[in-house]
Amino acid sequence: MAFPRPKKKHAPPPWRNLPPREDPLARTDEVSRPHPQGTVIALVGILATGLMMTGKLPSEVARFAAIGTGVSLAASAFMDLKLGFKNLIRADLMAILAFYFLTLFEFLFPQQTFDTMIGPRLTHESLVVVLVGFAGLLIGRHMLKARGQPFADTLNREVPAAWLIVVFWVCFSVGYIHMFLAVNFDIVEMIEYFMAPRFSQPWQRGKFGDWKALLVELGLFIYLVPPLAGIMLARRKRYPFFQLVLVTAALLFTFFYGFAGGTRNVFAAYLITFLIGYAFALAPGRRKELIILSAASAVIMLAATVFMLQFRSVGFKNFLIGNYEHHESKEQVMFVDYNLYAIGKLVEVFPKYRPYLGLEVPYLALIRPIPRAVWPGKPEGLSASIEDALGVEGLTIAASFAGEAYMAGGSMAVFLIAIFFGAITGWWSYLSSSRNSELGILIYASGFFAAVISMRSLFVFTTALMPTVAAIMIGTYSVRKLAAKARQWGNRRAMTRPLPRPPRQPVS
Numbered sequence: 001m002a003f004p005r006p007k008k009k010h011a012p013p014p015w016r017n018l019p020p021r022e023d024p025l026a027r028t029d030e031v032s033r034p035h036p037q038g039t040v041i042a043l044v045g046i047l048a049t050g051l052m053m054t055g056k057l058p059s060e061v062a063r064f065a066a067i068g069t070g071v072s073l074a075a076s077a078f079m080d081l082k083l084g085f086k087n088l089i090r091a092d093l094m095a096i097l098a099f100y101f102l103t104l105f106e107f108l109f110p111q112q113t114f115d116t117m118i119g120p121r122l123t124h125e126s127l128v129v130v131l132v133g134f135a136g137l138l139i140g141r142h143m144l145k146a147r148g149q150p151f152a153d154t155l156n157r158e159v160p161a162a163w164l165i166v167v168f169w170v171c172f173s174v175g176y177i178h179m180f181l182a183v184n185f186d187i188v189e190m191i192e193y194f195m196a197p198r199f200s201q202p203w204q205r206g207k208f209g210d211w212k213a214l215l216v217e218l219g220l221f222i223y224l225v226p227p228l229a230g231i232m233l234a235r236r237k238r239y240p241f242f243q244l245v246l247v248t249a250a251l252l253f254t255f256f257y258g259f260a261g262g263t264r265n266v267f268a269a270y271l272i273t274f275l276i277g278y279a280f281a282l283a284p285g286r287r288k289e290l291i292i293l294s295a296a297s298a299v300i301m302l303a304a305t306v307f308m309l310q311f312r313s314v315g316f317k318n319f320l321i322g323n324y325e326h327h328e329s330k331e332q333v334m335f336v337d338y339n340l341y342a343i344g345k346l347v348e349v350f351p352k353y354r355p356y357l358g359l360e361v362p363y364l365a366l367i368r369p370i371p372r373a374v375w376p377g378k379p380e381g382l383s384a385s386i387e388d389a390l391g392v393e394g395l396t397i398a399a400s401f402a403g404e405a406y407m408a409g410g411s412m413a414v415f416l417i418a419i420f421f422g423a424i425t426g427w428w429s430y431l432s433s434s435r436n437s438e439l440g441i442l443i444y445a446s447g448f449f450a451a452v453i454s455m456r457s458l459f460v461f462t463t464a465l466m467p468t469v470a471a472i473m474i475g476t477y478s479v480r481k482l483a484a485k486a487r488q489w490g491n492r493r494a495m496t497r498p499l500p501r502p503p504r505q506p507v508s
Contacts, residue, residue, distance in 0.1 A: 032087050032429045038079030039138050045072025046138075050131045058123040059111040062340060065127045066104040069134060073100060076138075085287065089279050090432075091451040092141040092425035094272060098455040099137065102400050103130045103343075106336040118344050126344035129414055133402040136415045140422020146430040151472060155431060155440030157479040161238045164438050165247075168228045172250050175222035179203045194260040195317035217371065220467050225254050226270045227445035230277030231438050259304060262312025264336075265456050267304055269449045271297055276445035281438060309335055342386060342399035346406050349389045357382060361408035362417075365459045369466060382407070401458040417458060425451045439479070443471045 049068030055061035073096060080087050107114075118126075149155065182203040183189045193201045203216065229251035232239055239247075251274070258267035275297050279290050311319030350356055364379060372378050384407070386397045405417040428451065431444045450464035 032090050032432045033083070034090070034092060034141050034426065035076070035079035035083065036142065038076035039142065041079065042072045042076035042138050043135060045069070045075065046131050046134050050128060053124060053127060055120065057115045058118050058120050059107060059114045061120055061123045062104070062107040062111070062114070062127065065131070066107040069100065069104055069131065070108070073097070073134075085290070086279060089276060090425075091428040091448050092137070092422060094448055095421060095425045095451040095455055096134065096137050098268075098452045099133060099400065099402075102336060102398075102455055103133075103339050103402070106338070107340070114338065114341065117338070117341050122344040122348055123340070125347045126340050129343055129347060129402055129406055129411055130340065130400075132411050132414050133400075133405075133418045136418020137422040137425075140419035141426030143419065143423040144427040146427065149433055150431055151440075151443070151476070152433075154472065154476045154479055155433065155443060156435045156437060157439070157482070158437045159439050159479065159482065161438075163478070164228065164232065164442075165239065165243055167439075167442075168225070168232065168247060168250075171221045171224040171228065172254075174218050175220070175225065178216050178219060191256075192317065194257050195315055195320075197315040197318070198262050198312055200315075217369075217463075217466075220463070221470075222254060222257075223269060223273065223449045223464075223467050224442065224446055224471065226251060226274035227277030227442055229254075230274040230279075230445070231281040231441050234278045234281035235438065259308065260316040262308050262316070264305055264308050265453055267308065268301055269453055271301055272452055273445050273449050276448050277441055280432065280436065280441045280444065305336065337398050339398055339400045339403065342390065342397050343403040343406065345390045346386065346399060346403050350407055351410070354384050354389065356409045356413075357384060357407050358409060361404060361413075361458070366462060368459055369463045398456055401455055404458050421451075421454060421458075421461075439475050443468065443475060446471050 046069055049065055049072065052068070053061055053064050055064055077088060077093065080090075080093065179190055179193075179201075180187075182201070183193065193203075229247050232244065232247050233251075236244055255267070255270060258270045261267075275294060278293060282290055360382060364382065367375075367378060370378060386399050386403065386407070389407070390397055401417060401421065402414050405414040408417075428444075428447050431440075431447070433440070436444065446468040447465075450461060450468060453464050454461040
């Protein structure tokens, strides 16, 4: 040998015998999903709650169910938390929480008025219907599984920041255009109508709607404004400061519209979709920011639940100036909608006095998005509405999806429709991914609107899906055009690139 062998022994390099480093872009994402053990715990807790419900007064029975169900759902959410904080931001969990809020949340507080409206036996029967709905939602979210991420080509394709700005203002303009037209683009008058009593605005559609109702339906694009704003504010370094100021102003305008209208489920949908867009667009290192924003959103929603109830009938403006009749209440309670009372009355009526409606309920829910201007002979409504069953006129009674499903076929129909909603919302979690572009985050966040609002009424499910379907279709078309332009630009550069010179021949 030309060199002597070294006498000192060296340790092997630290990377010896270690597996190759994983490419972060090639790894498989951990899908947001419910923890199976958490679901089992929740189902056992709900079953125990149903078997042990007791109380002398209707409100006491309902409070027992509210506490038992709440503890069961909290235990399930705690198991989900083991997979990360973002794992709590799922469509199936939001739907379950919305259903709990609509049916049981108010009974965590004193409800003396409820005791005069319904008896303990009927309260018990209506609570069984509600618990069956919870069981269906919990089981259904494990029913559908996807091998890969649905719509991956659309969700993962990066789009220029300018595109998202254009999409935001298009959604804002299209969503509010019917309101601007109704007030001749007088924004001051428009804001005054925001604060007027519900259903008194000039842009309200009639019961059977004509061709103008098609324009009103475009208002659904407003539901894309909050998640778009949340995405842009979370990734604010990508956007010009002036655009962020305008986007924030448009977001606050939309929040004010939802709040002043007095419809709590609309305001909740705006707040939740904003939070979803912000959460999934946020960088991983800003977890504290997400927790603070989530806590603030929860406080705002709880405060709005109480405050909006006080002016939704008289209008926000009349409430502020005191121009309305004061009705003193003997008790200060947390009131949502008493959906449990409506469900109890439906249990009393169906099928004893009226036969179940059968497939009429899902059929009307399916055809609801079809405008009457396109189909003049579209059915006008249920042959036996909730208001008819309760014997009221001039009011719109909410009974949640569980009450409407009970009208179709009793507790079995409630269970099957709950499984359907659970399966759809559980499947939606497969769209979440750390690879999602801002367009992908928008599509994923928009689905939460349908998940939450459908818990109030299954008839709005297909209509609430329209913004999401529009976002998927327009997004797929746009990214394909973007990819085609990129390929065309690449081919053009290859054609104009100068050819390499041939090698020089050696001089002989």
